[in-house]
Amino acid sequence: MVKAKKRNTKKVIQVGENALPLETLLVDEFEYIWINDADTPPVKEHALFKLNRLNSYYQDALFLIDQTSPWCNRPEILTALPANQILYDQAVEMAPDCQKIMQLKGAHQLDFSDVDALATTINKYFFGNQAGYRMPPSWFTIAPGFEGVFVSKANLITNSRLILIISGTWQLIQTLPNGCRHTC
Missing domain, CATH: 3.40.50 (Rossmann fold)
Known part of the structure; x- marks a missing residue:
């Protein structure tokens, strides 16, 4: 069908x-x-x-x-x-x-x-409609039924923000200066 x-x-x-x-x-x-x-x-x-x-x-x-x-x-x-x-x-x-x-x-x-x-x-x-490449960060989502710990490992470049999820909420923990390269 x-x-x-x-x-x-x-x-x-x-x-x-x-x-x-x-x-x-x-x-x-x-x-x-x-x-x-x-x-x-x-x-x-x-x-x-x-x-x-x-x-x-x-x-x-x-x-x-x-x-x-x-x-x-x-x-x-x-x-x-x-x-x-x-x-x-x-x-x-x-x-x-x-x-x-x-x-x-x-x-x-x-x-x-x-x-x-x-x-x-x-x-x-499984993640619906999410490939993880060539996408702006605003498009990333977490599956509504996700239960567990979220760990972010990335290479952050230019005007990036490091964000931590605590109990299902987003919390800004650091904003990197323009042009800064930081690996976390």
């Missing part, structure tokens, strides 16, 4: 026989897209692969692989998917070479039959 593009969202793409009921469980930063035909583009006019490589349009997408996915034992496809952006069902049986690829890609194995837990994992631990 190909849907119209939802703007400013992180795509959560599943290719398999049956859609997971995730659409209403994911927060607004995510757009769940299910397709049952691996040759159908998840987003109209944006093929998933170009010249045997993942289309850069999907470089930040999260991929869900269940036991019905045609990709389970396709090393050339698994290799093309982005690292740390793959979740696969614990029921999936893969050849040893594909298991090794999943391990190298930082894929996480979860129980897809517990859709609530799957949605919670996506909502808490």
Whole structure:
């Protein structure tokens, strides 16, 4: 099922026989897209692969692989998917070479039959519409369900401010002079 593009969202793409009921469980930063035909583009006019490589349009997408996915034992496809952006069902049986690829890609194995837990994992631990490069600092956000400690390590240049989060609030702790370079 190909849907119209939802703007400013992180795509959560599943290719398999049956859609997971995730659409209403994911927060607004995510757009769940299910397709049952691996040759159908998840987003109209944006093929998933170009010249045997993942289309850069999907470089930040999260991929869900269940036991019905045609990709389970396709090393050339698994290799093309982005690292740390793959979740696969614990029921999936893969050849040893594909298991090794999943391990190298930082894929996480979860129980897809517990859709609530799957949605919670996506909502808490993945960032919607945030690549982290070539973006002004004002665009950075923290997932609403994030629980934990925020540690910032950066190279700050020109009119930069060092900010610390204490109990969920932003607190300015230092403003660096114009032209100053500081590594923290």
